[in-house]
Amino acid sequence: MISNIYKVLALCLVTVFVACGTSEKPEDIISDEEHSKPSIEESKFNAQNVFNSLPDRKLVMKLIEDNKIEYNPDLLNDPNNVRQYAVESKKAVNLGIYGSDLSIASSFDQTQESMVFLKSVNMLAGHLGVNSAFDQRMFERIDANENNKDSILEIVTGAFRKVDEILKYNNRPATSAVILSGCWIEGLYVSSQLAQTTDTESIIKTIIQQKESLKNLIVMMEAVTLEEDAKYILNDLKGLFEAFVVAETTTKYNKAAITGISERITALRKKIVSTG
Numbered sequence: 001m002i003s004n005i006y007k008v009l010a011l012c013l014v015t016v017f018v019a020c021g022t023s024e025k026p027e028d029i030i031s032d033e034e035h036s037k038p039s040i041e042e043s044k045f046n047a048q049n050v051f052n053s054l055p056d057r058k059l060v061m062k063l064i065e066d067n068k069i070e071y072n073p074d075l076l077n078d079p080n081n082v083r084q085y086a087v088e089s090k091k092a093v094n095l096g097i098y099g100s101d102l103s104i105a106s107s108f109d110q111t112q113e114s115m116v117f118l119k120s121v122n123m124l125a126g127h128l129g130v131n132s133a134f135d136q137r138m139f140e141r142i143d144a145n146e147n148n149k150d151s152i153l154e155i156v157t158g159a160f161r162k163v164d165e166i167l168k169y170n171n172r173p174a175t176s177a178v179i180l181s182g183c184w185i186e187g188l189y190v191s192s193q194l195a196q197t198t199d200t201e202s203i204i205k206t207i208i209q210q211k212e213s214l215k216n217l218i219v220m221m222e223a224v225t226l227e228e229d230a231k232y233i234l235n236d237l238k239g240l241f242e243a244f245v246v247a248e249t250t251t252k253y254n255k256a257a258i259t260g261i262s263e264r265i266t267a268l269r270k271k272i273v274s275t276g
Contacts, residue, residue: 069198071108075190076101077273082120084275088128089230092175093272095124096182099160104190106152114152118142121156125163128175133162174224181233182272184217189269192262196255204253207261211244236268 077097085091102117122134138159145151167176188210195203218241221234243260250257 066202069194071105071110072194073105073110073113075193076104076117077186079116079120081273081275082123085124087229088175089178089227089233090272091124091127092178093182093185093230093233095121095128095163096179096184097186097269097273098124099156099179100183100186100190102156106156111146115142118156129170130163130166133159133166174226174230177221177224178226178230178233181217181221181237184213185233185265185269185272188261189265192258192265195258196262199255201253204255204257207258208244208247208250208253211241211248214241214244232271233268236264236271240264240268 077094079098082094082098085094098117098120102114102121105114105117118134118139122131125131125134138155141155142152145155163179164176167173167179188207191203191207195207214237218234218237221237226234240261243264246260247258255262
């Protein structure tokens with residue numbers, strides 16, 4: 001059920017533009033207990049929605065260029081933290097975090113920093129038993145394409161595709177879901193931080209539009225059996241959804257409109273990357 005994680009990674013650039021387009025307005029899944037427990041059939045459908053109808057990367061890059069967004073490494077997770085993540089859920093969610101950071105660095109042509117993040121990804125993948133996805137051939141291909149960020153992103157996302165395949169083969173869908181949540185969370189976190197400085201209507205709107213992708217992420221995580229130490233991620237994502245419901249009512253697309261979203265995603269991300 002948890003598939004195509006590589007598609008999401010490829011599009012976790014600076015913003016979390018992973019809108020899962022549907023023609024119908026989704027029901028509020030946090031409004032009551034009944035709506036928060038969808039059927040198995042609905043769960044499978046919405047899990048696929050996390051990956052389907054992703055926007056073209058060229059549109060993402062155009063938004064970055066139009067708003068003159070600059071690379072800010074301070075927004076990303078410190079690669080030195082990687083050795084301090086002990087439990088599997090921490091390793092899995094931060095594999096997603098670092099994967100998103102790797103994509104962000106690559107999108108801004110930060111070759112050296114990309115390689116540092118790649119090493120963090122490789123280390124966590126090894127701890128999770130999926131390091132075969134990051135073999136010597138992949139590193140050689142990256143070296144050969146160091147000046148082509150699209151090629152690098154394709155190579156890295158191909159590796160994450162293999163990670164997902166390994167996890168599914170070994171009946172570990174929950175681990176795959178947690179990795180994906182880390183990628184999504186980092187994308188939204190960086191987006192909300194950038195929105196605070198640019199205060200641009202187009203970015204604010206795009207962030208608010210992620211309510212649907214968040215809904216699908218929540219449904220997907222509810223459909224797997226999470227370890228106890230990973231359940232806080234799902235619980236906090238549900239609280240984040242409530243902030244999106246409030247943000248949708250805005251009539252002015254400025255940074256004040258996403259205050260609740262920014263506060264909740266920042267708090268959740270702080271928990272995830274903490275080494276304590």
